[in-house]
Amino acid sequence: MSGLRVIKPGPQSVLQDGGRRGWQHLGVSPAGPLDGHAAAWANHLLNNAWGTPLLEIALGDVELQAEVDTWVAVCGAQMPLSVDDQPQPLWTRLPLRKGQHLRLGFARSGQRAYLAVAGGFCAEPVLGSVSVQLREGFGRALQVGDRLACRSAHFSHRASAPWPYLGHYSGTPLLRVITGGDAAEFAEDQLQRFFAQSWRLSPLSDRMGARLLGEPLQPPARQWSLGVARGAIQVPADGQPIILQADHQTMGGYPLLGWLHPLDQGRLAQCPAHHSLRFTPISISDAQAELREFYRFFRR
Structure with missing residues (x-):
């Protein structure tokens, strides 16, 4: 299956979904996204169901090349986002065409961004979840050359999260x-x-x-x-x-x-x-x- 090919993986980029639920009695932590608000909006903008697999990107410095026509949304930390070097807004549903390069710079505010794709990323679940949990050996962080499998998708127009719901990460919370x-x-x-x-x-x-x-x-x-x-x-x-x-x-x-x-x-x-x-x-x-x-x- 085609998808997004990893050119630069960033310091730590990992797949997450709704979490690995129902296994804590055996010592397995649930994992899942650290910022549930940003992750939920990234999926919501693409009409994905709650907990659809997406990518948690820590600190930024990520580059992906599309091998399929699809749509994406990036929510969370203020990381400069571009498609083929053209600046793009965060918290917005965007088209990504086959052959285009999506880039995220280093975070200016906040620590983690969430990149969702229409229909979600396809990966083999372990104990009912694709969430990466490095400490217990469930999956691994992205590496150069990896492919994030996904399907083609189409929307008729862009859409953005309303401004009151955007994340603001400056000041003392x-x-x-x-x-x-x-x-x-x-x-x-x-x-x-x-x-x-x-x-x-x-x-x-x-x-x-x-x-x-x-x-x-x-x-x-x-x-x-x-x-x-x-x-x-x-x-x-x-x-x-x-x-x-x-x-x-x-x-x-x-x-x-x-x-x-x-x-x-x-x-x-x-x-x-x-x-x-x-x-x-x-x-x-x-x-x-x-x-x-x-x-x-x-x-x-």
């Missing part, structure tokens, strides 16, 4: 947290310290976890391990919180302060190393209402 887990075991002044201070994102952060740097917290003791989910905020003995990302482990023994709002996980994933972060509490009912609205729109 205020990320919302659902307190819970072991939060009641933390001293009240420690919870206040978490929300009152400005944290920095550690350069040791990756797809497994976002590590925070700041005035250390004093976590309570924990005597057992339990299952953990994406967005869980662990506080190890050094007092520097870790927010679990898409490639998180499935069990953990560090005390849990709460969970990052699912719709703010993408904003966290777009922050570069040493970026400032602040947090504010949100009720679980408000978070659930927002998440239901998100899924109603993208899964209809």
Whole structure:
């Protein structure tokens, strides 16, 4: 099958879909896109179903050559996008003709962009998913000469995401947290310290976890391990919180302060190393209402 041939793969470009669900009891993390908002819009612009396989591009510097007439959309980080050296807009459905070269420069703002193609990329699923998870050996990053298989497609016109829904990645994001887990075991002044201070994102952060740097917290003791989910905020003995990302482990023994709002996980994933972060509490009912609205729109 023809598709998009990889001329330059970038620092780390990996296929992702809705995630590898239903295997955490065997120690397999779900993976999936780090920025679900940008990934959802890239697929939506092409009338693809929720979770259709697309390409997550970290930092940029990617070049692909089309071997088929199709349409694409790139959403997420501000990476200069061009087709045959002609600048093109992000967050927009674009035609890509056989023989043309699509290029993405290095990110100017944000960290990850999502390239979707009409109908999605075709790849052999493993445990029900094509999501690449490098730590556990599920797939690998793109290499020069790879082919991203896809089918030809046609639309009658371009389309763009409405401007209020575009990602904006500058400034200090205020990320919302659902307190819970072991939060009641933390001293009240420690919870206040978490929300009152400005944290920095550690350069040791990756797809497994976002590590925070700041005035250390004093976590309570924990005597057992339990299952953990994406967005869980662990506080190890050094007092520097870790927010679990898409490639998180499935069990953990560090005390849990709460969970990052699912719709703010993408904003966290777009922050570069040493970026400032602040947090504010949100009720679980408000978070659930927002998440239901998100899924109603993208899964209809």
